[in-house]
Every structure is written in C-alpha cells, then in structure tokens.
Amino acid sequence: MASKDVHVVAAGDRWAVVADGGHGRETFRTQKEAIAAGWEQARQRQVDLLIHGRDGHVRERNRFGTEPADASG
Structure with a gap:
C-alpha cells in the first residue's frame, strides 16, 4: 500500500481504514462505516x-485533490 x-x-x-503505510488503523463494524471514515480522511488529506x-482486490478508487494528466478544464 502506498503510504x-x-x-x-x-x-x-x-x-x-488503513493509512500512513499501514501504521494508522481504525476498525469498524461495517464496510459502510469504514468507507465513510476513510472518505473523510482521504478528503482531508487530499489523497x-x-x-x-x-478478497483483497481493489474494487473502487476515489481521488481527492488530484486530476489525471489529460484532464481538461
């Protein structure tokens, strides 16, 4: 995992919710709760x-504060 x-x-x-290269870890009863907490952390940190x-595979990726190189605006 990227740090x-x-x-x-x-x-x-x-x-x-795992951040900081696996050193920061917070657990939740449901995936929905974990996603909400992770969403807020990622938004605040712009990551x-x-x-x-x-199964361990990434099923969704959300970007905060970054745009693809070919983004037009």
Whole structure:
C-alpha cells in the first residue's frame, strides 16, 4: 500500500481504514462505516481512497485533490 493513500480493507469480521503505510488503523463494524471514515480522511488529506473487497482486490478508487494528466478544464 502506498503510504499516502487511505485504504478500506477487511479485518476479520470487521472493516479497517488503513493509512500512513499501514501504521494508522481504525476498525469498524461495517464496510459502510469504514468507507465513510476513510472518505473523510482521504478528503482531508487530499489523497486517494482505495476500497478493497473481502478478497483483497481493489474494487473502487476515489481521488481527492488530484486530476489525471489529460484532464481538461
């Protein structure tokens, strides 16, 4: 995991928000709760939020404060 990004990952029967290269970890009862917390952390820090499924694969990525190089505006 990239140290600047925020990840929502399965943690046993709970869900965790992992940031700072895995050193910061907060757990939640549901994935929905974890996503809400991760969304806020990523938005405040202007980094990506990666939401993983139970299988560990990234199923969704949200970008905060970054634009693709080819973005027009």
